[in-house]
Amino acid sequence: MQTLQAQIGSAPGANGAQAGKLIEFAPGVALAGFTMRFERNEEIFAEEEEADFVYKVMSGAVRDVRILSDGRRQIGAFHLAGDVFGLECGETHLYSAEAVVDCEIALVRRSVLDKAADQDGAAARKLWGLTARDLQTLQDHMLLLGRKTALERVACFLVRLSSRTPASATLDLPMSRSDIADYLGLTIETVSRTFTQLERDRAISMPSSRHIVLHNRLAMADI
Amino acid sequence: MQTLQAQIGSAPGANGAQAGKLIEFAPGVALAGFTMRFERNEEIFAEEEEADFVYKVMSGAVRDVRILSDGRRQIGAFHLAGDVFGLECGETHLYSAEAVVDCEIALVRRSVLDKAADQDGAAARKLWGLTARDLQTLQDHMLLLGRKTALERVACFLVRLSSRTPASATLDLPMSRSDIADYLGLTIETVSRTFTQLERDRAISMPSSRHIVLHNRLAMADI
DNA sequence: CGTCCCCTTGAGTTATTTCAACACTCGTGG
DNA sequence: CCACGAGTGTTGAAATAACTCAAGGGGACG
Incomplete structure (x- = not known):
């Protein structure tokens, strides 16, 4: 399992990466990016890694993973086709993301997204809304984990x-x-x-x- | 326990509300709002209620509450002095917020916040960052609930x-x-x-x- | 002084985990 | 074609962490 950084650093275009696509992140918000394929169980990004990209599942499924030092694992969410993930707005990821099955994933540089948000208030609102929706999903899940x-x-x-x-x-x-x-x-x-x-x-x-x-x-x- | 809507609707200025203050929501982001006092166990906003305001704890402590129909309860977060809450960006709240102890709470109309975010990209980014931070806190808490x-x-x-x-x-x-x-x-x-x-x-x-x-x-x- | 609320403690119960065994599928290679 | 092993899923029996039920302590307040 090598990290994304290593992959695109050492071999741009490897992994089936295709540049120059427009990725629709939110309704009406299309950003320049590219797609990559990930195999089952391959790591898409790692905990502690710098959050240089944001992601969208084109096909397949992705899991967010947190691990305790003794190996206990918690999956925070599953992302299915159409879902955007990795949008926490921090400098580094606090969890890792892995392909549940073979996946096609679209990547957009965070700098591209930031610029789009800066120039277009409506786009910024929609992207913020994606984060807010994730928050609500997590709150539901907390009730499940705590009380069901x-x-x-x-x-x-x-x-x-x-x-x-x-x-x-x-x-x-x-x-x-x-x-x-x-x-x-x-x-x-x-x-x-x-x-x-x-x-x-x-x-x-x-x-x-x-x-x-x-x-x-x-x-x-x-x- | 009456809702906030009812309170300010029927008796503006009651509850010690003071208008015309500037509330600092994020570093460098001050918005026009007012403060109100809430008693221990008083409801600040209710589940299903329209999210017309965003909030900041000036003093005291607040809990986010979700309840299952049979009474099982999950508290999603505690907010202490200085914390911003109620910032989920949806149309309605999906949980209720209650004063843990007597509180002083600052309120800002969502329309004021939206306008500020629209006009100032940097402010929008900082506010988005608050939502993102909440998200990370919840992710930590999920690991606690699921695996500890x-x-x-x-x-x-x-x-x-x-x-x-x-x-x-x-x-x-x-x-x-x-x-x-x-x-x-x-x-x-x-x-x-x-x-x-x-x-x-x-x-x-x-x-x-x-x-x-x-x-x-x-x-x-x-x- | 009595009542209410909150907190603590004990004893017994239970939902879930742990440990262990076994079944199924799917490649690979003889 | 079959044997083999690895990975994955199911099932049973025993162990246990946390829950439930019940009782009692202590402070705040009228």
Whole structure:
């Protein structure tokens, strides 16, 4: 796992990078950038690394990761196609971002974004709004982590994911049980058992471990 | 507990409100607003309420509260003197804010803040930065809620609080055990037991339940 | 002096974790 | 084509951290 810095520093154009694209970060806010491919589990940026870019998922899925010195891991968010991330406005990243599956990611230099925000108040407002939306999502998640049971956490996770994903009969999970567990503050065993229980209770069907069908009763779950 | 809307709607100038002050929201960003007093446990704004104002704590302490329909409560953050809050940029608040103790709060109309941000790119950047800082704080807290033990949560809480507070020998807690528990995702009994344990282990002294002295060993706790 | 609120402590319960074993899938290479 | 191993997911049994329920202490205040 080499960092992005190293990649584009040593081999510009490697990794399938394409320059000169316009990336739409918010409705009506298109910025000059380029796209890159990342393999499953590849690091997109690292904790402590300088935040020189902002990112948008074109395809695939990304996880934000924080790790404690003894290895305990917390995933702060999953970013799916269309989501913007890495927009915390600090000098350095406080967490790392990794590709959950093979991804195509658009990158825009922070300097480009800053200039756009400076020149266009409306654009600045929209970009700020993206940060604010992230904040609200995190607040929801805090309630989940602090006060919900394992069953509620998993149910919420499924409902929220399905609402962010193009409507289709089956929801497919790009992430492993381990990722889900570290997102929900549980162990993989508890996540697995909870899926089994939801299936026994006819709240979901599981054609395979990465493919889930949500039944009506789950849609009513307290989000 | 009446809402802010009702208060200033029905009785402008009540509650000790004073108009025409300049409030410094970020370094170098002063906005026209006014101050109000809130009593202990009084609601400053409510969930679902329109976000017409942004706020700054002049004195006292404020808690952000989310409640589940069955009464489970999660406190998202405590705001102390000098902190800005209510800056989520959405149309409505997604949580409520309440005075932990008697407070003096500065209010600025969102329209005033928006205009300032529109006219001055640097100011907009600083205000955005406030939102970004909140985001980072929440991310830290998520790791705490998802992956830390009761002992670690309480220790982190004390260390973080003491680092935000003017240096003094004893740290005084404006909030009750119940507030701390709902902030840390624990019960009041567990919080109380953990304080007792920290004192037995000579990590803190507790002259009274709201006054804590942190010893060196605690300062080294993994934050 | 009594009441209310908050905090502490003890004992028993429980949800979740831990530890351990096993099943399934998917490449790779014999 | 099958054997093998690594990675991933499931399940069971035992352990435990935190919760629940219950009782009592102590300060503030009328």
